[in-house]
Amino acid sequence: MRIYGLDISLDHGGFVILDEVGNVLNYAYITSTKKSADIDPEHSILLSKIGKGEPKETFRLRRMGEYQKGLHNFLHLSNLPPQFMVGQDYYSVEGYSYASQTTSICQIAELTGYLKHMIFEGGGKIRVHDPLSVKLFATNKGNCLKKDVVEKAQLVFDIPEGLIKKKMIKKKKLLASIEEFDGPATDIADAYFLARMVYRELTLRNGDVRLNQLGENERRIFLRVTKAFPVNLLSRSFICKKGE
Numbered sequence: 001m002r003i004y005g006l007d008i009s010l011d012h013g014g015f016v017i018l019d020e021v022g023n024v025l026n027y028a029y030i031t032s033t034k035k036s037a038d039i040d041p042e043h044s045i046l047l048s049k050i051g052k053g054e055p056k057e058t059f060r061l062r063r064m065g066e067y068q069k070g071l072h073n074f075l076h077l078s079n080l081p082p083q084f085m086v087g088q089d090y091y092s093v094e095g096y097s098y099a100s101q102t103t104s105i106c107q108i109a110e111l112t113g114y115l116k117h118m119i120f121e122g123g124g125k126i127r128v129h130d131p132l133s134v135k136l137f138a139t140n141k142g143n144c145l146k147k148d149v150v151e152k153a154q155l156v157f158d159i160p161e162g163l164i165k166k167k168m169i170k171k172k173k174l175l176a177s178i179e180e181f182d183g184p185a186t187d188i189a190d191a192y193f194l195a196r197m198v199y200r201e202l203t204l205r206n207g208d209v210r211l212n213q214l215g216e217n218e219r220r221i222f223l224r225v226t227k228a229f230p231v232n233l234l235s236r237s238f239i240c241k242k243g244e
Contacts, residue, residue, distance in 0.1 A: 003090045003202075004124075005195030006071075007187045008112050010063070010104055011047060014187030015074055022199045024157045027191070028074040029184040030067065036184055039162040044184075045070035064111050068118065090202070090238070091119050092194040095130045116239075125238035127198050133221045137200075138193040140217045146189075147181040153189035163188070197221070204234060 002025065007014040011032040017025040030045045031037050037044040047066050050059040093116060096109060119126055132142045139148045153159060165183030203209040204222065211219055222233045229236065 001088060001090070003092065003195045003198050005092045005191035005193070005198075006115070007094055007190040007194060008067075008108070008115065009187070010107055010111060012184065012187055013067070014184065014189070014191035015071060016188065016191040016195050018195045018199055022196065024192070026074075027157075027188055028070075029163070029187050030070055031184055036163065040160050040184075045074065060107060060110075064114055067111060068115065071115070089124050090198045091124045091126050092198040093126060093128050094134060094190065094194060095128045120239065120241065123241060125240040127201070127238055129194060129197055130226075133224075134190060134193055134197070136217050137197050137221055138189070140215065145178075145180050146186040147179060149193065150181050150185050150189040153192045156192070159185045159188050201233065 001020045003018040003022075005014075005016040005018070011030075013030040014027070015029070016027045019025050026043075028043045028045055029036075029040075030047060032047040032049065034046060037046040047063060047070070050056070093112065096105060096112075116126060135144050135149065136142045138144070138152050141148065150159065150164065163183055163185040164181050165185075167180055167182055168177040169180045170177050200209070200218070201222065204211065211222065214222075225232055
């Protein structure tokens with residue numbers, strides 16, 4: 001059994017694989033910037049740019065194919081079976097951030113749905129986590145910075161410093177600017193904690209850990225309900241083919 005954390009976006013993304021005891025087996029990141037890919041070529045997957053005169057609709061579909069192929073190759077180079085999906089493995093995916101100010105939400109949904117369908121058909125078990133829960137799990141703060149998530153992930157495994165892009169941003173209610181992270185490191189960190197969330201869920205389901213042993217914020221993740229999910233996480237089945 002392996003657990004895959006998949007942080008998916010259009011021109012970038014991060015993948016992390018955990019083993020059955022929660023150790024990091026491998027990671028990779030997708031980027032459309034050659035400079036970023038060259039920083040850690042062993043773990044990078046480079047997407048091509050839109051061709052001169054290429055229709056946007058054609059490019060979007062071609063990019064989906066490159067994304068799938070990149071993930072396939074990542075699994076193969078990780079000394080895993082060459083199939084895109086491995087039955088009985090778990091796949092943790094971040095849900096959509098509906099509040100984000102982006103015009104590409106529909107394209108992201110197309111790509112994510114395409115990959116989720118491939119996981120489903122391959123016999124994998126899918127869990128979808130909302131962005132707030134991922135931040136809460138990683139840092140105990142649902143409104144944390146990307147920098148906070150990366151720094152927590154770096155306590156566990158080495159993410160090359162060159163994959164961190166630093167910038168200054170202004171936060172509401174703050175008079176001064178503060179440092180924030182961007183770049184491939186943020187995708188890798190998100191993917192890591194997505195995978196860890198499924199690992200934690202499995203330890204709870206197996207009885208290795210009890211809810212009352214978790215901190216308050218971590219416990220909230222597994223007990224909270226929303227309009228979209230009126231049943232708590234531990235009462236919901238993984239998304240998978242019937243009988244698997």
